[in-house]
Amino acid sequence: MEHHVTRAAEAAAPTSSPMLRQTNLSLVLRHLRDHVSRSRADIAEATGLHRATVSNLVAELLERRLVRETGIEHVGAIGRPRRSVALHGAHVGALGLEINVDYISVHGSDLSGRVLVERRVGFDTMASGPDRSLRRLSRVAREAVEAMKRAGAVPAGLGVAVPGLVDVARGVVTFAPNLDWHDLPLAARLSTALGLSVPVMVDNDANLAALAEHTAGVxxxxxxxxxxxxxxxxxxxxxxxxxxxxxxxxxxxxxxxxxxxxxxxxxxxxxxxxxxxxxxxxxxxxxxxxxxxxxxxxxxxxxxxxxxxxxxxxxxxxxxxxxxxxxxxxxxxxxxxxxxxxxxxxxxxxxxxxxxxxxxxxxxxxxxxxxxxxxxxxxxxxxxFGFGAASRGAASMVINRLIDHPTTIMDPIPRLAAY
Amino acid sequence: MEHHVTRAAEAAAPTSSPMLRQTNLSLVLRHLRDHVSRSRADIAEATGLHRATVSNLVAELLERRLVRETGIEHVGAIGRPRRSVALHGAHVGALGLEINVDYISVHGSDLSGRVLVERRVGFDTMASGPDRSLRRLSRVAREAVEAMKRAGAVPAGLGVAVPGLVDVARGVVTFAPNLDWHDLPLAARLSTALGLSVPVMVDNDANLAALAEHTAGVxxxxxxxxxxxxxxxxxxxxxxxxxxxxxxxxxxxxxxxxxxxxxxxxxxxxxxxxxxxxxxxxxxxxxxxxxxxxxxxxxxxxxxxxxxxxxxxxxxxxxxxxxxxxxxxxxxxxxxxxxxxxxxxxxxxxxxxxxxxxxxxxxxxxxxxxxxxxxxxxxxxxxxFGFGAASRGAASMVINRLIDHPTTIMDPIPRLAAY
CATH class of the missing domain: 3.30.420.40 (ATPase, nucleotide binding domain)
Structure with a gap:
């Protein structure tokens, strides 16, 4: 919290840094995630960034196709028309998975939350043991990655929901009684199996389902x-x-x-x-x-x-x-x-x-x-959401992470522009 | 949170307003509350405000005796010496009260948390009924106000802890089963009885005890x-x-x-x-x-x-x-x-x-x-804290409120200085 105060304040100061650019891009994207479609003026007001800074940031996000123009809004009878933008990123994928007692569920979307892949396959996880379960999970994930690529979105992150206690920082399943998993380094093993260079995050299924409900549920x-x-x-x-x-x-x-x-x-x-x-x-x-x-x-x-x-x-x-x-x-x-x-x-x-x-x-x-x-x-x-809330929430977790670290989906070397 | 981002960011922008001044003063005071003693440079770094802005704010807070100089810190072997400041406000009082099943407890401090009054009196609240209980509570509060004034601190706010469900926004005790109180407008009635023009806040005893523990407990x-x-x-x-x-x-x-x-x-x-x-x-x-x-x-x-x-x-x-x-x-x-x-x-x-x-x-x-x-x-x-945690927390609640609205303890008409 204090953290954001610092960064945003510096935005108006003469100093600049790649980290600051990341933070400001993130402020804009986060605001658009939470508000569907907004004008540059709205964004400036809500984030505390200068109008000119917002225009620069939005221009770069438009160029990177992470936001799109959504048309012209007329504010009040005599207000000036404002051009609005919305979250886009149709080429940036977020893959959510859930492995539970008797199924593996998949939810793939793009950055704006548009659903690209939704699938559930029956699987007896406890009977299969961790090794076979991981192989099956990897195969389902790989198929989903291919399907998302065909839809034009390359997954930029992967989230997995598990019914149990998860050490979120390390991506380790501490204990999942109904899967009979103990201290399983799921993030690391899935990352290796998939050979993807994108972040793999793991969290508890109920936490992720709550996130899905808060984001887009009843x-x-x-x-x-x-x-x-x-x-x-x-x-x-x-x-x-x-x-x-x-x-x-x-x-x-x-x-x-x-x-x-x-x-x-x-x-x-x-x-x-x-x-x-x-x-x-x-x-x-x-x-x-x-x-x-x-x-x-x-x-x-x-x-x-x-x-x-x-x-x-x-x-x-x-x-x-x-x-x-x-x-x-x-x-x-x-x-x-x-x-x-x-x-x-x-x-x-x-x-x-x-x-x-x-x-x-x-x-x-x-x-x-x-x-x-x-x-x-x-x-x-x-x-x-039926039995699909947790995988949907896993995808939301990935989107939130990408929005918090936007330069990871923009360009490998952050440009030192004057934000 | 977004709120703070906005205010702090604007601090560096040319616009200014009384609200902004309040927010920036509050940022500085809050930082000092949480960090005992800090230099102006530390404060600037942590709040994201400009060095010059912090110097102006601190100068005003010193003039108002809400902070005090605490001496010179040498940072590292060759670092420049830095003058530190700390929360002060020995003339600004915060009065905390608790009314429970068999006692009324009092904790009066100044803005920096220095204890001025601590007292507990036996009282059979349930047997006395709400009206007599309120009269007794008012008398105890009035005596504490006098004692604090003698110690040089005029109470700028009053907090009351009650064992029950409290509608915090309205200052009404919805239901306190062990006192047999129902829908009692405690804040309004105590305020009237005391004839004080300072805010009276009410909250649950356990909430306030938790606040006291988090502020200064084990x-x-x-x-x-x-x-x-x-x-x-x-x-x-x-x-x-x-x-x-x-x-x-x-x-x-x-x-x-x-x-x-x-x-x-x-x-x-x-x-x-x-x-x-x-x-x-x-x-x-x-x-x-x-x-x-x-x-x-x-x-x-x-x-x-x-x-x-x-x-x-x-x-x-x-x-x-x-x-x-x-x-x-x-x-x-x-x-x-x-x-x-x-x-x-x-x-x-x-x-x-x-x-x-x-x-x-x-x-x-x-x-x-x-x-x-x-x-x-x-x-x-x-x-x-023995049986005194809740009244101590009630005083902490008052201090937090004063720190969030510092102009209420500074001057009646906010000066339009260029922060």
């Missing part, structure tokens, strides 16, 4: 928002004042193993009564379809669809099971609401598939348990 | 820190990236009524198995001193001291009770750690009084339950 722009994954495991991503909460080590938002029932069933993690044992898909399947012999659940989406069919047909046992899970979802939601006071809790995965049956129970329980009561105005809402 | 400066009050009620204040988390409505950090045991005892709030029923002082007293007939607990500090004496003497029943409460403290701490990933959980009130017996159990349970395990590196530590 509650986009809501400054205080929590995202809950609804898979075999349950994770949380927290947006506070429009920013992803990471905490001291990047381990924030670990909602799955909240101890909600000290006398409850044993969880996969070895503890008892974790929230995941109440609201994870396995818990629902156990209650809704007790005749199903197979555990663990390896096909969450199919199973959720099957339960949705049963619910639509009025299956009483399924309705009771969903009511029970819904109440536990509301209890966990009340914990989240009491601690973070978000305006919206966006639920994804199977929670979203079954939202029409699940959320009324969850909302009622949330309102009963949250201390501030109705004053907290917190509502559950279903994501409409 | 873990001062730790960017990710959680504070837990240990009184009849239990509240939480959350610091993320050095800033107080408020959430969408200011209702964040409500840890006392986390549902930790669905089959547990009925809580004062009407729900069952709230965390407060496990770790609030009443729970400990019930287990440690079951022969005591009186409930509710109206004298937390005396009771905690009594239990500490018993523990020191090796009272077995008390030791068992403290172990049980310690485990529940660790369980709640694990919820906080899983969601926020703080580096430190500072405990206050009776938790701090009994820390030597309580925290080993709490720490062990935290480490057992937190998902990231030892990697999360979260430790419990006892506050050394």
């Amino acid at each position: 509650a986009a722009g809501t400054p205080h928002l929590v995202y809950l994954t609804g898979e075999v495991g349950v994770g949380g991503g927290i947006i506070i004042d429009g920013k992803l909460l990471r905490g001291a080590d990047g381990f924030s938002g670990e909602v799955g193993h909240l101890p909600v029932d000290p006398g409850g069933a044993r969880c996969g993690c070895g503890r008892h009564g974790c929230w995941e044992t109440k609201v994870g898909l396995a818990a629902l399947v156990r209650m809704a379809m007790p005749e199903q012999p197979y555990q663990p659940v390896t096909d969450p989406e199919e199973r959720a669809t099957e339960i949705a069919r049963g619910l639509a047909a009025g299956d009483r046992r399924m309705l009771a099971a969903v009511a029970e899970v819904g109440r536990w979802l509301g209890l966990g939601g009340s914990i989240v609401a009491n601690l973070f006071n978000p305006r919206v809790i966006v639920v994804g995965g199977y929670f979203a598939t079954l939202a029409e049956w699940l959320l009324p129970h969850a909302q009622a329980e949330l309102e009963r348990l949250v201390v501030a009561g109705p004053a907290a105005q917190c509502r559950f809402t279903a994501s409409n | 873990a001062a400066g730790t960017p990710h820190l959680v504070y837990l009050t240990g009184e009849v009620g239990v509240g939480g204040g959350i610091i993320i990236d050095g800033k107080l988390l408020r959430g969408a409505d200011g209702f964040s950090g409500e840890v006392g009524h986390l549902p930790v045991d669905p089959g547990g005892a009925r809580c004062g709030c009407g729900r069952h198995g709230c965390w407060e029923t496990k770790v609030g002082l009443a729970a400990l007293v019930r287990m440690a001193m079951p022969e005591q007939p009186y409930q509710p607990v109206t004298d937390p500090e005396e009771r905690a001291t009594e239990i500490a004496r018993g523990l020191a003497a090796g009272d077995r029943r008390m030791l068992a009770a403290v172990a049980e409460v310690g485990r529940w403290l660790g369980l709640g701490g694990s919820i906080v750690a899983n969601l926020f990933n703080p580096r430190v959980i500072v405990v206050g009130g009776y938790f701090a009084t009994l820390a030597e017996w309580l925290l080993p159990h709490a720490q062990a349970e935290l480490e057992r339950l937190v998902v990231a395990g030892p990697a999360a590196q979260c430790r419990f530590t006892a506050s050394n």
Whole structure:
């Protein structure tokens, strides 16, 4: 924060540097990312840069095709017409991947967020082990890179979402219980396997899904928002004042193993009564379809669809099971609401598939348990990204990084222009 | 944030305004608040303001006695000597108050944080009702104002800490269960009663205690820190990236009524198995001193001291009770750690009084339950502010506000100097 103050202030001073140029280009791009289409005057006002500086920066960004002219806006009846620009970069690709319990998901876009590739392939990650999983992930990534190149966009960065604890700075998956991965240097290994010279970033799936929701989801722009994954495991991503909460080590938002029932069933993690044992898909399947012999659940989406069919047909046992899970979802939601006071809790995965049956129970329980009561105005809402929120968020993470370091997508040697 | 970028950037531009002057003065004061003693060159570098601008601002702040010269620093062996300045304002007072279940606490300081008044008076708030409580609070405040004036500092703002949900923007206590206050317009009523023309601000006690800890406590400066009050009620204040988390409505950090045991005892709030029923002082007293007939607990500090004496003497029943409460403290701490990933959980009130017996159990349970395990590196530590953290934080809140609006403590009509 202080950092930006310094750079922007120097922008108007006589001194200049490649770093300053990078910062100012980034200020302009960031403003356009957050505001769709803006005039140069708007940008100058919002960033605190001089009008002339903004014109120079925009000229260079236009030349590099990172922004485009969007036409003429008339401001007020007698205002002068202003030419607006918007984020472009159709040749700059951002590739997002997610590897989860039973699938690998891909979301490729250009710098402006235009979708180029979207794909999901079934894959049994835990059974495959880390080495085979990495090979499969690399192949899917390579195919996506080729598809994006055919669409005219060369990936300038790659993001991967993983359901587990991630050391974000090193790109290492510390522990992903539902994949059985421990201390896996995913960024380094994927980078080597792909032979790409672009940055590879790794983060938790719920964090990235929260980023996707905040960027373009059902509650986009809501400054205080929590995202809950609804898979075999349950994770949380927290947006506070429009920013992803990471905490001291990047381990924030670990909602799955909240101890909600000290006398409850044993969880996969070895503890008892974790929230995941109440609201994870396995818990629902156990209650809704007790005749199903197979555990663990390896096909969450199919199973959720099957339960949705049963619910639509009025299956009483399924309705009771969903009511029970819904109440536990509301209890966990009340914990989240009491601690973070978000305006919206966006639920994804199977929670979203079954939202029409699940959320009324969850909302009622949330309102009963949250201390501030109705004053907290917190509502559950279903994501409409299906199981694709995390890979979409992984691509958003890449775009954000490119916008923070624009010279990496401009030219290899920063020009020492007088910004 | 963008806001600051704008202002600081304009500082170097030819335009000027009273608002800009305010912002630049504030930049300098904020830097000095966070860094004790700094040279003009340091300030220029950190704020992005021009050297000449900083010299002008510092000259004005010196003239107004809001900063003072602290002597000469030699930077390196051959560096030029630099004259440093520090926050001063010995004539500008900040008054912090806390009203809780059985006491009113006062902390008066000057702008630089030097303590001028510290006092606590016993008072049975719930039995007294809002009107009598307000009269008593006003009297205590008036006495503190007089004492501060005698010490040469006229209070320029007043902060009040309350154990409950506070609508911070309006200064209204929405709901304080342990005081039995509902929708009480505390700021307006106290302001009227005192007849002072300075701002009166109200916030939750745990939030303000967290602020005090982050400003000057045992873990001062730790960017990710959680504070837990240990009184009849239990509240939480959350610091993320050095800033107080408020959430969408200011209702964040409500840890006392986390549902930790669905089959547990009925809580004062009407729900069952709230965390407060496990770790609030009443729970400990019930287990440690079951022969005591009186409930509710109206004298937390005396009771905690009594239990500490018993523990020191090796009272077995008390030791068992403290172990049980310690485990529940660790369980709640694990919820906080899983969601926020703080580096430190500072405990206050009776938790701090009994820390030597309580925290080993709490720490062990935290480490057992937190998902990231030892990697999360979260430790419990006892506050050394006793029961005075919240009133100290209330004074810090006032100081922060004065530093954000420095012209209110400088002169009634902002001078249009060329900053």
